Amino acid sequence: MLRCCVFLAALMLVSLTTLEAHADRRVALVIGNSQYREIPALKNPDGDAEDISNTFRQAGFEVFAAKDLTRLQFEERFRNYLAAADGADLAVVYYSGHGFQIGGENFLIPVDASLRDAADMEVQAIKVDDILRQLRSKSKIQMIILDACRNDPFPRKDYWLRDQLIVADGSGLAQVTGSQNTLIAFATEPGAVAYDGSGALSPFSSSFSRRALAPNQEVRSVMAAVRRDVVKATNGKQVPWENSSLIDDVVLMRGTEQPVPPPPDTEQGQQVAERGIQVAAAAEAIGNRDVGVPVGVGPVPLKLDFPARDASVSLKLARYPATGTLSLPDRVLSPQSSLSAAEVDKLRYEPQIGSAAPIEVGFDIRAGNAARQTTMKLSPNVDPCDQAAGEPLDLQGIVPGRLPNEIGGGAVEACEAAVKSYPDIARFRYELGRALLASGKIDEARQAIQEAADKGHIRAQFALGSIASSGAAVDFTKANDLYSKASDRGDPYAMAVWGRALFNGLGVQRDTGKGLDFLLQAAAMGHIDAMKELAVIFKEGRNGVPADPVRALAFLKAGMERQDVYSMGILGLPARSAPVVMACKVPPKVITKIKVVRVPVSKPETVTPTIPTVPEVKPMPTETGRASWSGGSQYSGAARTRGGKTAEGKSEGKSEGKGDGEGDGGGTGSDG
Known part of the structure; x- marks a missing residue:
């Protein structure tokens, strides 16, 4: 059976300095989408993803594994992965599932996609270039491998991309070019389809998972071996292909030396008894312990106070953590790793961002003929500063986040303590700024936010732009420069503001195409205000972008699915009485039917019968004047609840995020 294979399997960042003794940070995102709801299900992606996940775990990667993701679930999972990939030495993204190309752009399809309308591609599918762009801003080296069904399974063939309606006219995936130090691999050549295979795995996945574990093999040699395997297995019908601009060598499976357990002791008597006592004491020291480990602060020393120091005592991992990574200062441990007694006190664990469940780790402890198994528990915990003052859609954050009016008492003290404990983590300084x-x-x-920006926190750079665009000393040139830089580094808040400025020519020369691109990228990352801005553009038709009510409705629906009050109001839906789910959380139930209500107008619009009727979309509310800076326009004015009311309780029909004036520059903002 033919299968369209898009092996978006590995965006890999790596800076390999093989002579330097340190534990590289290597992360992998592995997704298998099989159980599609409105198009044919696929047989192999779940198995492919599980096999590839095990491969990367054995190679010492932290693996973010997921199956059958909806669009909203993908957004949340990808944000957690990006936070872990920030500054990593090697990162991998693997995708197996439906995917196809249109207009030279490659798209991955979540399990809840329907793609019935021309506008659905932008709000339901995942653009490969958006994934690449985010990873380039995080990593030193990227590698993409796509293993997905490439045949277009949808009856519709024309979709909106930017300002054009494009007709899909090709099979397979389009060629992708990367920047320096990038490797992009496909299960077959661009424009061709790949075979599903007769076994549980596709020919490509089966070969890659085996070849990738060859010790000390550079990845281009691995891909050449995979190509030979697949060509042979398919009688030349499928030829894997890659495009490489790698400068550094990339090795997946390091051939590091592991401590070798000593042979069984042939001596009897006192020595055997002493070693048995040592093993028992070691097992007791580790067993039944529950060690709390903070999330998002890097590898944390476990400080096990291991009692055994005898060189004959060794440990082998019997149960590797299901999430997160175990490491020593000089290497990352894999499920097959062993370590000496002297190394146990140096053991470190880094929890996976987004995973709160306790993790069990098992060891086989041996000394001569004496042996015992033991298990310990590692419990990830989120710092009180993150809980109190984390921000939505912060790609260097680790929590869904709070809106400004939700930051309560005690946040300043919690964040001051976090900054004191972790002075090198810029995120805590930014959250301290929000709390202050x-x-x-x-x-x-202002000082805390500046310090966070100086330490590399991207959202803090956006906040400095908000500072420059408001208050008494307004500097829109500086603000737009900061927004531009933060946008280039992938921040969705900045992309929404900078995109709006470019599209409308606010304080900068108008560039409609580039502005529209940034707004679409921000919306793809889950930014609600960008979705609302796009709804206005597509409803009215602005700056040469044609009006399309269906396209406007698609973005309002996307906002509604993220429980945005403004979008719900336009669509005639009541806001929930309970607190609304954050933009970066997946709602427990997605509304699938919408009642569209017309907004009364003085003169009825003439609507062509073939075009669906869409309610009037008004521009997002803007401020009429400027107050002194209070955290940028995203925080200006009365504090807002998610139910659309001010802190004083006055009902408003406005959105959570507000622009701060269109006529005087690019200093707009949003709550995300």
Whole structure:
């Protein structure tokens, strides 16, 4: 059976300095989508993804594994992965499932996609270039491998991309070019389809998972071996292909030396008894322990206070953590790793971002003929500062986040403690700035945000743009420069603001195409205000972008699925009485039917019968004047609840995020 294979399997970042003794940070995102709801299900992706996940775990990667993701679930999972990939030495993204090309762009299809309308591609599918762009801003080296069904399974063939309606006219995936230090691999050549195979795995996945574990093999040699295997297995009908601009050598499976357990002891008597006592004491020291480990602060020393120091005592991992990574200062451990007694006190664990469940780790402890198994528990915990002042859609954050008016008492103290404990983590300084701002300490907030930006926090750079665009000393040139830089580094808040400025020519020369691209990228990352801005553009038709009510409705529906009050109001849906789910959380139930209500107008619009009727979409509310800076336009004005009311309880028909004026520059903002 033919299968369209898009092996988006590995965006790999790596800076290999093989002579330097340190534990590289290597992460992998592995997704298998099989159980599609509105198109034919696929047989192999779940098995392919499980096999590839095991391969990367054995090679010492932290693996983010997921199956059958909806669009919203993908957004959340990808954000967690990006936070882990920030500054990593090697990162991998693997995707197996439906995927196809249109207009030279490759798209991956979540399990809840229907793609019935021309506008659905932008709000339901995942653009491969968007994934690449985010990883380039995080990593030193990228590698993409796509193993997905490439035959277009949808009856519709024309979709909106930017400002054009494009007709799909090719099979397979389009060629992807990467920047320097990038390797992009496909299960077959661009424009061709790949075979599913007769076994549980596709020919490509089966070969890759085996060849990737060859010790000390450079990845281009691995791919050449995979190509030979697949060509032979398919009698030349399928030829894997890759495009490489790698400069550094990339090795997946390191041939590191592991401590070798000593042979069984042939001596009897006192020595055997002493070693038995050592093993028992070692097992007791580790067994039944529950060690709390903070999330998002890097590898954390476990400080096990291991009692055995005898060189004859060794440990082998019997149960590797299901998530996160175990490491020593000089290497990352894999499921097959062993370590000496002297190394146990150096053992470290880094929890996986987004995973809160306790993790069990098992060891086989041996000394001569004496042996015992033991298990310990590692419990990830989120720092109180993250809980109190984390921000939505912060790609260097680790929590869904809070809106400004949701930051309560105690946040300043929690974040001051976090900064003191982890002075090198920029995220805590930015969250301290948010907490100080919420408590009215503007000058201190400004200083904390500046320090966070100086340490590389991208969202802090956006916040500095908000500072420059408001208050008494307004500098839109500086603000737009900061928005531009933060956009280039992938921040969705910045992309929404900078895109709006470019599209409308606010304080900068108008560039409609580039502005539209940034707005679409921000919306793809789950930014609600970007979706609302796009709905206005497509409803009215602006700056040469043709009006399309169906396209406007698609973005309003996307906002509604993320429980946005403004979008719900336009669509005639009541806001929930309970607190609304954050934009970056997956709602427990997605509404599938919408009642569209017309907004009364003085003169009825003439609607062609073939075009669906869409309610009037009004521009997002804007401020009429400027107050002194209080955290940028995203925080200006009265604090807002998610139910559309001010802190004073006055009902408003406005969105959570507000622009701060279109006529005087690019200083717009949003709550995300």
